[in-house]
Amino acid sequence: MSAMRALLVAVLAASATLATTAAPYAGQNPPLPATAVTLGPPGAQSPFESTAAVTSNNKIDDIVFAQLKRLNLKPAGSSSDAVFVRRAYLDVIGTLPTADEARTFLDDQNPSKRAALVDRLLERPEYADYWAMKWGDVLRIKSEFPINLWPNAVQAYHRWVKTAIRDNMPYDRFVRELLTQNGSNFRVAPVNFYRAVQSRDPLAIASTVALTFMGTRTDRWPKERLDGMSMFFSRIGYKPTGEWKEEIVYFDPDKAPAPSAAGVLKQPVFPDGTRATIAPGQDPREVFATWLISPANPWFARTAANRAWYWLMGRGVIQDPDDIRPDNPPSNPELLDYLEKAFVASRYDFKALQRLILNSATYQLSSLPQTATPEAEANFAHAIIRPLDAEVLVDAINQITGGAEEYQSAIPEPFTFVPPDVRSIALGDGSVTSAFLETFGRPPRDSGLASERNSRPTASQRLQLLNGGDIQRKIQQGPKMQALLQAGGGGQPFIVNLYLTILSRRPTDDEIKAVGGYVQSAVGNPQAGGGARRQAALDLAWALINSAEFRYRH
């Protein structure tokens, strides 16, 4: 592992020497294009931006800033520490920082505290939970319809994925294991890849493989190409055991290829048009995996690198991240080339790739655009805001209030019991859910497409957060909210604490004034009862939870 890291460090060092010539936006900014919407300067009081100049941190920035300069797009300012700490926690471990964590980071005087935080977060146990959730979406890990894994296999599969992530298994090995294993779905977890498909037809499996590891949708492929690829998956055997829902997935050399493919072809063909040679008795899946994960493969590392970028930045260099095709070019080809090369050079070290992105000034830009155009967004001139994932939102609300989630599962048996204090990002099974998770756009895990995670805000989401019984109960009765209130409801330390708890920052002077006014008028109201101060404090918590600032990762 350390050797791989050393390799990446070498790559980074090489890019750092290039970077010294850059620092493009430390001084004067280029003129704005006439059509751009410009915003006023954030001013010293802005809780969202730092006054520090944006300078290049690594090769990513050199490439991104050079392109922005070419396009005459002005990058946003650098994010404030408060924005960064919240963003990094949410993006790396899917978890809101606690008030203490936020405070410690904000008060830390170490100039390299951002890099240090990134390193710490990448080693947190929640990291594995959160990224197993992301991969669970891609790999469609759920018990029932249209994926028929069933609970035992789901648990084995999820545990395997999570362990691989925790141990930072090199990505090429991860994929090879998913594609080539033989054995029981309960014992040899990666074989579930071939069960978490909507159909066991070789064509359908080939489509799934192409989508998952090549970021490509085969519905636009010429028929011969999919036929050729499907031949690699035409000798997969499935056989039941005495155990209920246990199945052995294995290479079956005697299996006749599916008639649809056999009519056209005798031998499999790689998607790049090269004919494969399969020795007698050789598992064609092995041959395919070797081709797929070869550094020369134009799809493999590129898809992974683009997906890593998409997950952290909210938009792929190629968008959507699973729609790579010649007529959907990357917004910045040089950037994607670099990410891909860095990934390969690190021997497919996913964490190192994430670290590289997280430490870039590009990732750390503010989300307040200097130029609010689709072009600026596509070129990463500012951070892209996006609603919190449903699971992350549930966990954040429960962390703030001390509430718990009630999960249910549509699977009749074996009954899956999930204790209410299990965090939503740690759920392995896409069939275990809650009404809240459904409302907030948790993906059904039917297809593995990134677009399944629908995070567009809806009226019913707002109803639930503004006025739903659950959220009211959590705010009014959650033990952590109670403790916060008891530590001084209404006073200034309480307000600061609440802001740190919910928004991971301290309130501005204006906000303290506004809140004070609200509390005053509530308490001063002649009809107000004894609980008026407490009620006003609860209203404040409610308002912060309902703010765009909380709802969005920004």
Place this chain on the structure above:
Amino acid sequence: MALTRRDVIRTGIVGGAGLLLADRFGPRGWAAAPAAKAKSIIQIWMWGGPCHIDTFDPKPGAGSDYTGPLDKPIPTNVDGLQIGELLPLLARQADKYSVIRSMTHGNNAHESASYWVQTGRKPGDRLVFPGVGSVVSLLRGYNVGYKGLIPPYVVLTQLQGRFSESGFLGPRFAPFATGSDPQQTPFAVQGVITPGITEQRQRDRRELLHTLNTFGNALKGQPALDAFVQSEDQAYELILGDAGKVFDLSQETNETRERYGRNTFGQSCLAARRLVERGVPYVTINFQGWDTHKQHFQTMRQRLPWLDKGMSVLLADLAERGLLDSTIIWWGGEFGRTPRVQWEAPWNGGRGHWGQAFSTVLAGGGFKGGHVIGSTDARGEEVRERPVYPEDVIASMYEQLGFDVNAKLPNPDGLDIRLVPTTAEGAQPIKRLTEIM
């Protein structure tokens, strides 16, 4: 800015993602073949399985082992049609509905029978099919121009369970369950009304939210937050504005509320009428308590009068308002009950599950009233003539709604699945309820 699914379908822009989504949810082949008579369905779901003999298929000649104490069926305002003695008010409305006495599927398990009756599909298929409500929500909901703030598929008040309403159509087409109890004032519909928070405090809080909107203000005018701002306006339309008032039953006169019956079912019927009046295409009233293995007759004496009052007034009220012609009332449960009373311990006068023969009632929305379809034998045990399967009822309702039953249902596998089972799937041919259409 990404296109919404609806944009993609409307404008016909079919890119990579669009192709897939359009394929999955698009209107391909949805042109309504028959003229639509019905606009809405109110499903009165008799959760647990109501007894056919004690309601719409009385068998006075079968003896007290079958009738129990309820052995005096009553005439209705339709010549020759008799129904159970505990339904006198419904007897006076019989010209408005028709009774199917020959329902059958032979399935005695709650889960699979509920599934079959509400999806029209035999259980056990690899696919989980959507119920009628979700199909209506697909074909009459937001994808096809429904603009209401109230979701197109509402359940009063608790989900039925035992059955995944939206099946493979996914959570987008799942019902909105109101929760709470319409008998209470206020009817605290989940998310719309929160007891203990006055309207004034709602307004104060909204103002506070806007005052503290530091981030939103920093991004003011940016399209990135458009959807968020819009969703708040819509939500407050329901919380503070007019849209949510549909659930405010106190807007009705006391007399009207009394007329429907001051119980959960009666007030649910009233809420259903108000929802349909405002264009909601599918409302389920989930009426629980019909799984009467024990204390059967006590339960009938308690609950049938609620049914009688609520449902008869619903029929009359819809008719008075001119809404019955466009609203289907679909009454029934997952099966009937054992015709022969189980007097022995531990049942001591109960009735078990009976999927061999049971009754369903249809009214309005183009269905003729005052008819009886099919019959059972002298003891109500077997269908004697004109067996009707759940899919026959569902297909007939779809036809009244103007749905082309041969249209394809979008599904994640892209399989050729029609609105109702086809002979190609191995199903027997659909027999439409031509007698009442």
